[in-house]
Amino acid sequence: MNGVISLSEQQFKQIQAEAETAYPAECCGLLVGNIRDDSHRVTRVVPSPNIIADQAKDRFEIDPQIHIDLERELRGSSDQIIGHYHSHPDHPPIPSETDLKMTYGPTLIWLIAAVKDGKFVDLKAHKVNPNAHQFEEIALSITAT
Numbered sequence: 704m705n706g707v708i709s710l711s712e713q714q715f716k717q718i719q720a721e722a723e724t725a726y727p728a729e730c731c732g733l734l735v736g737n738i739r740d741d742s743h744r745v746t747r748v749v750p751s752p753n754i755i756a757d758q759a760k761d762r763f764e765i766d767p768q769i770h771i772d773l774e775r776e777l778r779g780s781s782d783q784i785i786g787h788y789h790s791h792p793d794h795p796p797i798p799s800e801t802d803l804k805m806t807y808g809p810t811l812i813w814l815i816a817a818v819k820d821g822k823f824v825d826l827k828a829h830k831v832n833p834n835a836h837q838f839e840e841i842a843l844s845i846t847a848t
């Protein structure tokens with residue numbers, strides 16, 4: 704394991720609910736937070752419409768305008784975009800080949816929620832290892848607040 708990402712119970716439930724609502728398509732969104740050493744703390748979960756959900760149910764694309772607006776809003780603050788999340792309908796919460804092709808920047812955290820038959824089953828966090836060009840799982844911690 705290399706690092707940890709922590710999110711609150713409420714943020715965890717938010718992603719869970721979005722993943723179930725989007726089923727059988729993929730939900731997606733951005734994770735705002737801060738990083739200290741290898742510890743990533745989520746302060747805000749920002750949902751985005753999956754702008755390609757009507758073309759392909761097994762892919763996602765975050766609305767670029769939401770990304771741009773968020774970057775602008777966070778400029779000068781102590782928080783930044785630390786990653787994003789999406790769901791895998793009827794697939795395990797591990798990054799797909801398509802996911803690996805879409806990676807940009809080694810620092811982002813990928814949260815993936817697995818949904819089976821419309822019900823949330825699991826959430827896992829991954830980070831790209833820039834040397835190996837592959838994903839590595841990182842620990843996920845759900846906190847009370």
Ligand SMILES: [Zn+2]
Nearest residue numbers: 791798799802
């Ligand atoms: Zn995926």
